[in-house]
Structures are given as structure tokens and as C-alpha cells.
Amino acid sequence: MTPDAWLGLAILVVSGGTSWLFSLHGRLSRHEAACEQRQRNLDERHSAISKLLDAINAKLDRLMEQP
Numbered sequence: 001m002t003p004d005a006w007l008g009l010a011i012l013v014v015s016g017g018t019s020w021l022f023s024l025h026g027r028l029s030r031h032e033a034a035c036e037q038r039q040r041n042l043d044e045r046h047s048a049i050s051k052l053l054d055a056i057n058a059k060l061d062r063l064m065e066q067p
Contacts, residue, residue: 001009
């Protein structure tokens, strides 16, 4: 192969690798954003459940205090 052919092949490999890396970066970014959204959803659910449990505990405390 001529030096020009080797250079062309190298450019093709590098550009393909670069394209693959950018594609991978995009997929990872979307995955990270989805994970962050799921974590926010879980945090909101946890907060709501904690508030409900606090309300139940307060109600039970009031019931226990009644004669």
C-alpha cells in the first residue's frame, strides 16, 4: 500500500472511532439524564411516604393519649 493509502485508512479509522465515541457519549448522557430523573422520582416518593408515615404516627400517638 502506498503512504497515501495508509494515511487515508488511518483517517478513516480515526474518524470512525471519533464518530463512535461521540455516539457513545450521547447515549451515556441520555442514560445519565434518565437515571437522574428516576432518582428524583424516587426521592419524591420517599418524601411523600415519609410524610404519610409521620401523619400516621401522629394519629397513633393521639389515639394512645386518649383515655
